[in-house]
Amino acid sequence: MSGDPLTLVARPTLRQVAMLAGVSVATVSRVLNGDAYFSEVSAAKVRTAAAQLGFRVNVLARELRSGASSTTVGLLIGDLANPFWSGIARGVERELTARGLRLFTASTDEDPGLEWTLTQDMLDRRVRALLVVPSAADHGYLDVERRQGLPVVFLDRPPSNVLGDTMLLDNAGGGRAAGQHLLNGGHRRIAMLGDWSRYYTHRERSAGFRDAMERAHAVGWQPYERDNARDAASAEQQVRELLALAEPPTALFTLNNWITAGALRALRNLGAERTLPALVGFDDLDLGDLLDVSVIHHDAEEMGRLAATTALARIDGDVGPFRTVVVPSRLVVRGSGERPPV
């Protein structure tokens, strides 16, 4: 065990290793990087000296010299603590680590101003690629960077005012599947709860749902649309209000995981008193199986992996047209979505 926090010692440099080994810095560099020719004799001397001094290269210096950019990648997501986004981060990380690239993660809180600031900071650090879940209204400023060779990949939502590689979920397909499933179950008074005025994903999901209704010539669901569920608490309140109607909906489609959570909270208090409405939620929940909640499931980590793969391809020189990859979503039946209408 060791004690005192402080006995500052300067970090050894290549030059010091060279002196101790009695060779030039060039030789040290060659031996340590193993890329050029060198004799085993000097190699031994260098390795001994390096070990003795506890030498570690300074990657900053290396990357500066090598011109170009670094071996880091920046990821901007809404909030690292949200499982959807941390799933993305994990997927990205998996691909990157395998390639020796390191990941900067930053949460934007969905704030365009913060997103811009953080982006600039990453650019100043010369990230080798940038992965962004866009919140800003305009991403034109990234165009300059791309023109300078920076691969940019957008996740979860398409960017505004720019074209670029984009990884999306199958939002519309999921919404359609949810709508069809509830219709098949015999429901007509189906309430859809979301915040689709703001988000691309919600707009797509609700469009898919509406499409399912229209294809089936379903009527009766329109009065139950609610588009102001901005968090779990407000979603809970909205569901309460819906169920208090003279003719309440017999089914609910909630557009994301926190809205689903709010709806579940509203329903649990009704329990034995009355028949529960059916419920299908977009996004899976952490212990969804234990909650018997039917959902439109998708794989955030896979989306992260795809984004990273795409960025790597661009780094490797892929100059093909921009890709838009859609990650599939699918209905997972667990009970809540299969309750019959009253």
Add this chain to the structure above:
Amino acid sequence: MSGDPLTLVARPTLRQVAMLAGVSVATVSRVLNGDAYFSEVSAAKVRTAAAQLGFRVNVLARELRSGASSTTVGLLIGDLANPFWSGIARGVERELTARGLRLFTASTDEDPGLEWTLTQDMLDRRVRALLVVPSAADHGYLDVERRQGLPVVFLDRPPSNVLGDTMLLDNAGGGRAAGQHLLNGGHRRIAMLGDWSRYYTHRERSAGFRDAMERAHAVGWQPYERDNARDAASAEQQVRELLALAEPPTALFTLNNWITAGALRALRNLGAERTLPALVGFDDLDLGDLLDVSVIHHDAEEMGRLAATTALARIDGDVGPFRTVVVPSRLVVRGSGERPPV
């Protein structure tokens, strides 16, 4: 909207800005950093030129020149996709961003070898501080770095063979609280499920639990100890076996969130057939309130914040003795832990 992915243009440098503005690089640097004296005349010229070229400093070059280390911090956790660890990451990030420091995140998968590799990589990148959830058996190698001025903070578990700032949960206290609560509920045949052979946290939690039993002179719980629940599936299996005993336990204490999840899965299938055993789990669950599960709750994000704060204090020159901070844990009553013995 813009199209073609590629029209490579080199990034402008300070020198180019200087030439365009008709001043020296020193002046450009001074203006852009706003730290030294300069005239408004040259400032205007510089700013115009910089804007025109779309100049952005190269932080790598800046930090190399300024000697010392960078403005990045490294965080090593088990798995970014696990809510406990991503919570820590989020807390760390919150403190750091406020100070203009950027965060490298990396998942070790609890693999000591990978932890070592990733650590070395971060050191080579000259992180300004290192935050680690240790998995390795020996962290002596970090001592060298600390001697060179690197603040290192350990989270969740104490390191081996070194002393250092350490942020821990109140594991023993939580285990004790869980034990007492179940005893107070009248239980005697209490099963404890964990993996405490491997992990510090589990050892502490079980020690706290045992302490509660001993203080109360409780007997009858010992036969129900199980220490091999390495994941949700094996925990589920263990609970099944326990409940199949001639004299099954009337209560369960599960030592972490996945073990709790496994236990819940085992219990749900018993439902109406028989009386359910009481259950208290260490770690909160994402929608714990909806699952009616009583838990020992704690705040991972707070632990991350504390770790970051400590690292920042060290960066700012705090040379006081190493700190060990214990983040409180508390019992949250939600129903599962209050079921009476059969």
Add this chain to the structure above:
DNA sequence: CTGAAAGCGCTAACAG
């Protein structure tokens, strides 16, 4: 195979 030397882009004395 090896050394000398020229920078990567920037900051920080040091003279004006």
Add this chain to the structure above:
DNA sequence: CTGTTAGCGCTTTCAG
């Protein structure tokens, strides 16, 4: 107030 000049630590020609 401003320009000149040394490097930060490393890689990479270019000659030996």
